[in-house]
Every structure is written in structure tokens, then in C-alpha cells.
Amino acid sequence: MAADWLRKMVKRGDISADQLGEAEGMGRNLGITTEEALVKLGYISQDVISKAMAAQFGFKFVDLAGIEIPASAIELVPESVARENLVCPLALEGEALEVAISDPMKFEVLDKLKFILNRDIRPVVASKEQIQAAINSHYGQTETQSVDSMLAEFTETQIDITQTELVDAAAPDEDESAPVIKLVNLVIQEAVAMRASDIHIEPFEDRVRIRYRIDGVLVERDSPPKRLLGALVSRIKIMGNIDISEKRRPQDGRIKTRVGGVDYDMRVSVLPTGHGQAIVMRILDRNNIKVGIRNLGFSDENYRTFNNIIRRPNGIFLVTGPTGSGKTTTLYSALGELNRPDRKIITAEDPVEYNLPGINQVEVKHGIGLNFARIIRAMLRQAPNVILVGEIRDAETAEMAIQASLTGHLVFSTLHTNDAPGSITRLIDMGVQPFLVASSVMAIMAQRLVRVVCPKCKETYKPDPGELQQLSITPDQAAKATFVRGKGCNNCQHTGYRGRKAVFELMTMNSTLRDMTFRSEPTQNIRRQAKLFGMKTLVDDAKEKALQGITTLQECFQLQSSRD
Numbered sequence: 001m002a003a004d005w006l007r008k009m010v011k012r013g014d015i016s017a018d019q020l021g022e023a024e025g026m027g028r029n030l031g032i033t034t035e036e037a038l039v040k041l042g043y044i045s046q047d048v049i050s051k052a053m054a055a056q057f058g059f060k061f062v063d064l065a066g067i068e069i070p071a072s073a074i075e076l077v078p079e080s081v082a083r084e085n086l087v088c089p090l091a092l093e094g095e096a097l098e099v100a101i102s103d104p105m106k107f108e109v110l111d112k113l114k115f116i117l118n119r120d121i122r123p124v125v126a127s128k129e130q131i132q133a134a135i136n137s138h139y140g141q142t143e144t145q146s147v148d149s150m151l152a153e154f155t156e157t158q159i160d161i162t163q164t165e166l167v168d169a170a171a172p173d174e175d176e177s178a179p180v181i182k183l184v185n186l187v188i189q190e191a192v193a194m195r196a197s198d199i200h201i202e203p204f205e206d207r208v209r210i211r212y213r214i215d216g217v218l219v220e221r222d223s224p225p226k227r228l229l230g231a232l233v234s235r236i237k238i239m240g241n242i243d244i245s246e247k248r249r250p251q252d253g254r255i256k257t258r259v260g261g262v263d264y265d266m267r268v269s270v271l272p273t274g275h276g277q278a279i280v281m282r283i284l285d286r287n288n289i290k291v292g293i294r295n296l297g298f299s300d301e302n303y304r305t306f307n308n309i310i311r312r313p314n315g316i317f318l319v320t321g322p323t324g325s326g327k328t329t330t331l332y333s334a335l336g337e338l339n340r341p342d343r344k345i346i347t348a349e350d351p352v353e354y355n356l357p358g359i360n361q362v363e364v365k366h367g368i369g370l371n372f373a374r375i376i377r378a379m380l381r382q383a384p385n386v387i388l389v390g391e392i393r394d395a396e397t398a399e400m401a402i403q404a405s406l407t408g409h410l411v412f413s414t415l416h417t418n419d420a421p422g423s424i425t426r427l428i429d430m431g432v433q434p435f436l437v438a439s440s441v442m443a444i445m446a447q448r449l450v451r452v453v454c455p456k457c458k459e460t461y462k463p464d465p466g467e468l469q470q471l472s473i474t475p476d477q478a479a480k481a482t483f484v485r486g487k488g489c490n491n492c493q494h495t496g497y498r499g500r501k502a503v504f505e506l507m508t509m510n511s512t513l514r515d516m517t518f519r520s521e522p523t524q525n526i527r528r529q530a531k532l533f534g535m536k537t538l539v540d541d542a543k544e545k546a547l548q549g550i551t552t553l554q555e556c557f558q559l560q561s562s563r564d
Contacts, residue, residue, distance in 0.1 A: 203276035315442035
């Protein structure tokens with residue numbers, strides 16, 4: 001029987017009676033509450049559920065997003081108690097403690113807190129996700145049980161790893177409480193909570209090193225004993241549908257997982273090394289590609305130019321940069337802007353990283369000879385308006401992309417070069433005729449990612465005059481600028497940075513640059529001419545963001561040293 005407040009939601013039209021009935025049936029089958037089933041089915045959000053419960057029972061609803069909880073309140077409730085009962089202390093009001101809880105009807109939890117803390121408890125209602133995020137942010141760990149304590153459990157129990165490996169291999173749907181499964185799940189959950197883009201599991205002679213790449217920097221987290229390597233590798237291979245009996249060749253796979261109510265795809269790469277198989281898991285968050293082009297980090301001038309380029313009817317637009325510089329996000333954002341019912345968009349990718357609704361995506365399969373060039377040839381018979389080629393790697397792919405642009409198609413692609421002008425030379429070095437490059441390429445954009453100063457611990461400061469001189473920042477520019485740096489806090493894992501923004505070098509072709517391309521002039525000549533026409537370099541763009549207080553001068557120095 002549904003609770004009164006759920007029936008009131010039906011009367012208000014928040015959900016239908018059929019949806020409530022379906023959720024009740026699902027709750028009985030899965031052993032979860034009706035409200036949890038409603039959220040799982042996607043009929044209603046957790047926030048709406050929490051607000052309705054708060055209103056029904058006369059409690060205050062609190063939005064915990066961005067809230068700073070005083071240390072005096074956090075210190076009163078042990079982390080284990082907060083995580084076990086999913087409660088978060090908010091403020092101390094005299095002798096009473098205000099506590100956020102997702103279900104105010106859990107009287108046993110409130111009684112337990114009252115007993116443990118020996119003080120009055122004043123409950124307020126917040127969503128489960130926000131309470132979990134607040135606990136992670138203010139206590140600084142990620143799960144009820146940390147990876148460290150999980151490793152301690154392994155060490156104390158001395159599990160027979162061979163037996164665990166065989167059990168996992170035989171039964172991939174084994175109980176989720178099995179120690180190896182719990183350990184891998186905890187590693188993934190911790191990495192997601194810390195905003196990591198990659199998980200690196202690397203074997204050495206006497207240990208296994210686990211590192212997360214956070215905001216582009218690798219951070220070492222744990223060192224499990226070497227005897228756990230076989231079980232870890234087997235479990236990850238089973239999750240990624242990879243052959244666990246193959247240990248001599250590199251392997252690739254894909255894992256679909258759900259953490260904190262959010263779906264993630266993970267690309268798995270297995271590489272045999274001298275001490276065992278090393279694994280890298282690339283975490284692909286589908287929300288990352290929903291960034292609008294306005295939020296990518298363009299300056300006003302680059303934003304206008306970029307918008308004009310992607311709306312041209314034909315030509316090639318190249319995005320260049322190393323792996324992990326955000327090229328895919330930029331191109332997917334552009335496709336999202338162009339994705340309308342009156343346009344046909346086809347992509348050729350290796351592999352397809354994110355599924356885009358309304359777009360035809362083709363995956364390269366080298367095993368059957370389905371490479372980029374062959375896909376482009378087939379795509380042209382599908383009469384597309386826009387084509388995305390994942391990467392131009394050879395002359396054949398480059399020439400096919402150029403032919404597509406010359407026959408009236410807008411072509412997006414990526415290239416691995418250090419800067420925008422260098423892409424011209426790279427295409428010619430591949431074997432593409434200079435006149436084809438000159439006539440088809442309309443713009444090239446190089447990009448990198450710089451770290452953003454943590455908003456919670458940032459402080460203004462006056463930089464050393466030598467630093468300003470090194471970056472050619474004039475006294476007038478310095479006087480108008482806001483220079484910031486992060487002190488380090490729980491919000492940024494004491495690094496001073498949280499998140500990243502792209503910096504761009506956008507070179508649009510004109511008659512002079514086309515003429516230089518036709519004559520195959522050196523990269524430095526093309527770069528010099530492009531700068532005369534107003535092209536801002538990567539370092540210039542990073543410097544502008546430092547002057548605005550988005551990033552630091554240290555990030556500019558790093559970018560400058562990588563370009564010298």
C-alpha cells in the first residue's frame with residue numbers, strides 16, 4: 001500500500017497511478033522502497049521525492065549543493081557513523097545538532113545519533129546524492145569502506161587468490177560481496193568520486209600500484225600486495241568481456257557501470273609487462289559531452305569564429321592536440337550544436353566513445369578491413385551533410401576526407417600535432433598534395449587543458465615581477481588583472497585546483513595562408529603569418545585566463561615549457 005504522501009503526488013500529477021503501481025511492483029520484486037523504484041524507473045527525481053517527504057512530515061528541506069559545513073559540526077559525528085547511516089551534520093545550534101537525513105521517518109537512526117552524541121538532534125531533509133556528496137567533500141573519503149581498509153581485509157584474511165580467480169572466471173555474476181569484487185568496485189567508486197579520468201593499475205616486483213589521473217595529474221592512491229594482481233586483472237577482464245586466458249597480448253574491452261546513480265562507460269586497456277598485466281581504465285562520463293560550446297572556455301572572439309566555422313556548408317575543420325586534451329569533447333559539442341532534424345550527420349570513430357542520439361556512428365574494425373578510408377567512401381553514398389572522422393592517421397584517410405569536403409560536405413577531424421600551423425606541414429608530410437590541403441582546409445584549432453583554481457580555497461596574491469616578465473605581461477595588464485592561487489582544501493584534495501578548462505589556438509585560413517600552404521612553406525613561416533593576422537597562441541589564451549583569475553601563472557609556465 002502506497003504511503004499517503006505518494007498518493008498525494010499522484011493527485012498533484014507529479015506521477016500517474018500506473019507509474020506508482022509499476023514502482024510498487026518493482027519495489028516488492030527487488031526488495032527496495034517504492035520511492036527508490038520511482039527514481040530507478042526515471043519517473044521522478046530524488047530531489048522531488050525528498051521535498052515531498054519533507055512537506056508531508058513537516059520538516060525543512062535543505063539544498064546541500066555548495067554548502068560549507070563548519071568543522072565544529074563535522075567533528076561531532078564520526079565518519080563511520082555518517083556513512084553507515086547516510087547522515088551529515090550541518091550546524092551546531094546551542095546543544096542541538098542539525099543533521100541532514102534523506103528519510104525523516106527513520107526514527108531508529110535519529111535515536112542512535114542521540115544516544116551516540118548525547119545531545120538533541122534536529123533533522124532536516126536532503127536528497128541521498130547530496131548527503132553522500134557532502135560526506136565525501138567534508139570527510140575526504142569516498143565510500144563506507146575505504147580501499148585501504150579493504151586491502152587490510154585482504155591481508156588479514158589471507159585469501160587464496162587462485163581459488164578466487166577461478167571462482168570469478170567461472171561465475172561472473174558472483175555475489176557482489178565477494179572480496180575481489182568489492183575491491184574493484186571500491187576502486188572505481190573512489191576514482192569517480194575523486195573526478196578521475198583514468199585508473200592505472202601497474203604491477204611491480206613486490207606490489208601493485210594504483211593511480212588515478214585527476215585534472216590531468218597522476219595521483220598514487222594504494223599499493224596492494226603483488227599476490228592480488230591475478231584476482232584484480234581477472235575481475236576487470238570479466239567486467240570488460242575480455243578473454244582471461246590470454247596473458248601475452250595487449251587486449252581491449254569496455255565496461256558499463258553505474259556509480260552514485262550515474263551511468264559510466266569505461267574503456268579498458270590491458271598491456272603485458274615484465275611483472276604482469278598492467279591495466280588502464282578510461283572513465284567516460286556521458287555528461288561531459290553535454291557541455292555547450294559556450295562553456296568550453298572560448299574567448300568572445302574565438303567563440304564567434306568557431307560558431308561561423310561549424311556553420312559553413314563545406315570544408316575541413318581540424319582539431320589538434322595530444323591524447324586527453326579534450327578534442328573529442330569539443331567536436332561532440334560542435335555536432336550537438338549542428339544536430340537538427342534537417343541535417344544528416346555520420347561519424348567514423350575508433351572506438352565510438354559516446355553514443356549520440358540522432359547521429360549515425362560507425363566504429364572502425366581493423367580485423368575485417370573496415371578502416372577510416374573505407375568508412376568515408378561508404379558514408380558519401382549515404383548523402384550526409386556533416387562527417388566526423390575520428391582521426392586522420394594516413395594519406396589515404398586524409399585524401400578521402402579532403403575529397404568529401406570538396407564535394408560539398410562539412411568534415412570534422414582530429415590530428416596529432418603540437419600546434420595549429422604544424423597541421424599543414426603534417427598533412428603534406430603524409431603525402432597529401434599541397435594544393436588539396438590549401439583548397440579544402442578552412443580552419444585548424446589546437447587545444448590543451450589547464451587546471452582551474454579551486455573556488456573554495458582560492459586567494460589573490462601579487463606575483464613576482466620575474467614571473468610577469470617571463471610571460472611578457474605588461475605592468476598595465478598586471479594592474480588590471482586578478483591573480484589567484486589555491487591554498488588547498490578537502491574540496492580539491494589539497495592541490496589548489498579543481499576541474500580543467502580548455503585553451504585554444506584557432507587559425508582560420510585566408511588567401512595568404514593558402515598561398516603559403518600551396519608553396520609548402522615551413523611551419524614557422526605559417527605560424528608567424530597567422531599571428532600577424534591575429535591568431536592567439538595557446539600560451540596567449542592561457543595567459544588571458546590567468547589574468548582573469550581562472551587559472552594560475554604556473555599552468556601558463558607549464559604550457560609554455562611544453563611548447564618551447
